[in-house]
Amino acid sequence: MIRxxxxxxxxxxxxxxxxxxxxxxxGWDTSFEALVxxxxxxxxxxxxxxxxxxxxxxxxxxxxxxxxxxxxGDGTAVLRVLLVHPDGRGRGVGGALVDTCVGFARTRGYAxxxxxxxxxxxxxxxxxxxxxxxxxxxxxxxxFGAGEVSGETYALTx
Numbered sequence: 001m002i003r004x005x006x007x008x009x010x011x012x013x014x015x016x017x018x019x020x021x022x023x024x025x026x027g028w029d030t031s032f033e034a035l036v037x038x039x040x041x042x043x044x045x046x047x048x049x050x051x052x053x054x055x056x057x058x059x060x061x062x063x064x065x066x067x068x069x070x071x072x073g074d075g076t077a078v079l080r081v082l083l084v085h086p087d088g089r090g091r092g093v094g095g096a097l098v099d100t101c102v103g104f105a106r107t108r109g110y111a112x113x114x115x116x117x118x119x120x121x122x123x124x125x126x127x128x129x130x131x132x133x134x135x136x137x138x139x140x141x142x143x144f145g146a147g148e149v150s151g152e153t154y155a156l157t158x
Contacts, residue, residue, distance in 0.1 A: 005055055007056075018081065032144040039080050043080075048071060052068075066081060072114060079101050094123065112156050112157040115133070116152065125152075
């Protein structure tokens, strides 16, 4: 089930899940968790309800995924903080979250959508490419305490 973010604990779960999961799976430090906390705090403080939204995926009454759609300030939407917890993997949760986010952006009149990820997020990258996103920029990034990664920007035109 995918629902709009808004229940007590949702914002904190997004930050906690990112911090714990990326530390366990990629060896990333708290600098990544701090980045996610800033994104979540900015959304919570300045959200434009007509142009921005976020969703939580649940399975068995537990949160297993999330995604945010925020205004990019240039006529495009930005997909942020997609995450699927291991408890939700293999069920199409990631694709459903991305589809929900893209669908929302389309209905709000954005010209397209962009996102930033790294070369280490192979499963997420497959979801993006399958939905028409194309790689537009790749550059080395410090890697959140675990060595350099390739930071990648993808875009989709509507």
